[in-house]
Amino acid sequence: DTGVSQDPRHKITKRGQNVTFRCDPISEHNRLYWYRQTLGQGPEFLTYFQNEAQLEKSRLLSDRFSAERPKGSFSTLEIQRTEQGDSAMYLCASSPQLTGEPKHEAFFGQGTRLTVV
């Protein structure tokens, strides 16, 4: 399977704990996106990378959230001091678009469902 892979698929954590999710994009894809989605809502943009550079970050994103893409390949999303409101599906997507291209064709993973109890 050469699609976008996310790990884990499901995560249950206690409030206040830190969690980290991993995303392996399609090989050679330059862009990598992170989204959050709650039931009945569309995906909410969190951040995106062009290779290893984090180019944009949602102005609504709490500083408890941080993302990295150290070598321009896989990416991690960490949430510190989780809150119940962080419960959602976290989606990763990758695309082959180059810097400056305003196109948005992306390939999504299956997501990581986070439940904070």
Next chain:
Amino acid sequence: LAKTTQPISMDSYEGQEVNITCSHNNIATNDYITWYQQFPSQGPRFIIQGYKTKVTNEVASLFIPADRKSSTLSLPRVSLSDTAVYYCLVGDRGMDSNYQLIWGAGTKLIIKP
């Protein structure tokens, strides 16, 4: 901040053509309009993308008027497996130049036999 507006839900019957319209009054001059499909518990799947006029691929057509303030996704001869949520996506560069991807709330399409 650019925003998209779509009908919350639609239903149709197998074999019919379905048209879903999205309004995006503040679309950026150089931005594309993209549509995705999402099934429950899965990530969205790219359907089609366009900048102006008409684009067609093997699954859908996208119609964009000259002012680009709206777009219409057309699904020909739908089947039960087309039951899903359809999202319209445009980008936006706010006053602080922070570029964000804006998704609509989605249209839940239900296809009946």
